[in-house]
Amino acid sequence: MQSKRSNPKKADRFTSVRGRAAIAASLAAVLITASAGIAAKDITVAVGAAFSTLDPYDCPDVLTRICAKSIYEGLFTFDKNLKPVPELAESFEASADASEYTIKLKTGVKFHDGTDFNAEAVKVNFDRFLNPENRLNRYSAYSMIEKVEVLDPATVRFKLKKPMPSFIGRLAATTPQMICPSYIEKYGTGKQLATRACGTGPYVLERFNPNDGIFVKKNPNYRVPGLPKLDSIHWVPVIENATRAAMLRTGEAQYVTPMPLEQIAQLKDDKSLEIQSMPSLMSRYLSINNRVKPFNDKRVREAINYAINKEALAKVAYAGYAVPMSGIIPPKLPTSLKMGPWPYDPKKARELLKEAGYPNGFETTLWSAYTNTTASKAVQFIQQQLRQVGIKVTTRLLEPGVRTSEVYAVQNPDDAKSRLYYVGWADSTMDPDLTIRPVLDSREAPPKFMNTSYYANPKLDDVLDRAQVETDAEKRQALYNEAQRIAWSDAPWAFLLYEENTAGASVKLKNFTLRPDGGFDFYNAYWEE
Secondary structure, eight states, rough: OOOOOOOOHHHHHHHHHHHHHHHHHHHHHHHHHHHTOOOOOEEEESSSSSSSOTTTTTOOOHHHHHHTTTTOBSSSEEETSEEEESSEEEEEEOTHHHHHHEEEOOOOOOOOSSOOOOHHHHHHHHHHOOOOOOOOOTTGTTTTHHHEEEEETEEEEEESSSSTTTTTHHHHHHSSSSOOHHHHHHHHHTGGGGGGGOOSSSEEEEEEEETTEEEEEOOOTSSSSSOOOOOOOEEEEEOOHHHHHHHHTTTSSSSEESOGGGGGGHHHHHHHEEEEEEEEEEEEEEEEOSSSTHHHHSHHHHHHHHOHHHHHHHHHHHTTEEEEESSSSSSTTTTOOOOOOOOOOHHHHHHHHHTTOOOOOOOEEEEOOOSSSHHHHHHHHHHHHHHHTTTTEEEOOOHHHHHIIIHHHHHHSOOOOOOOEEEOOOOOSSSSSHHHHHOOGGGGGGSSSSOOOOOOOOHHHHHHHHHHHHHSSHHHHHHHHHHHHHHHHOOOEEEEEEEEEEEEEEEEEOOOETTTTTTTEEETTTEEE
């Protein structure tokens, strides 16, 4: 049985144009590197946060999932312009109502354990993922999938519970990666995939420790001839900014991200290094627990927004490599609606606190989802700003394990201990649903997903639900505009900054570049002597 196609010419064009582009890019990369004096190289990449779990379906942080893309591949991925393109898929067809997607797969692809990648492997991965008893962290973002059917060894069909025009973008994200079925059978019912990995990617996992790093080596049997060009990559967490900068200077690391912002100016003069920067999709905000006093009073949440000087925060903590948030969705995304930023007005903040019954302020806690230097500076700055309007906070920087257990694994909202929580959110699917819903939908609070503010507005939930199934582009945009206005007005967060992506690299490391989604592209990376 064949699914109906809403636009067969469009589907064919996706296959042919993207396919030709991919082939051309690969040939160009081969020609460039063949003449460039490529050398075998083991490189070290220093990143600014510790890792969590290698299981992409259970991994709460985008950094670990991006680094794990050296091991794993999905059916689709995003190109440098954040457009979904085939990876293990060959092509797709969508039904007229966007509720069924039939996907043709590449053939001849092998997993790292030597077994075949095929339609049954896709089903095994998604059956595990979609089983709510497995309690996988990313389940909520894909719960619209009703089932996955095997039509033949090279064809799968995704049946959705409701129409979703943006579904291919959802498949191109860093979550739905293909794990070896043998590993799922052996380790997939518990948390053992947190430290093990087996995929189809260009590199094979050698060893992993969340605090020591992810060590991967070249996959000699990778499906694309001539790739990868690097012998191995060591993804190592280095929290301290000065240490990452020192590693780059001495050559201990060949790529560093994020770049220690306070040192960019002096490192720009080093001819052996390249500094990379670009606007990102990352929003930094202060999640406010809307369920508890005094934060269940909108005036208190507004006061917190007025109390923080975002321009100064960008300079103090981010050395100018950030700009104040002007809306819920970052301006780099086409669905963004500009509404702000919230102005800095400490007098207004004190007036609102007095109206809410707190003329002398109050005491509370401020937690950070990160322990790196930049986050520490941001939290200290926010602490000082809030003190000026009478809000006294004690601060705490959470290690990944503590962050998971005390924030994201909380089973009952009444048990949540977080009050003010400095965190960030970025979604690379170009889908406004995944930019808003995981962090603001009332049904997406922990342990289900990332609404750590426990914000609950039935009107917003309804608008998001209607927008998700709307196939008319203009009507869909109008609904998302309404959702953005609702959330901005309710002030469930203190809206802080859009962060710029930064990195430093050895000039000998080629084709290792930043992406606007907060990740980096290393697929065609090579070392030039």
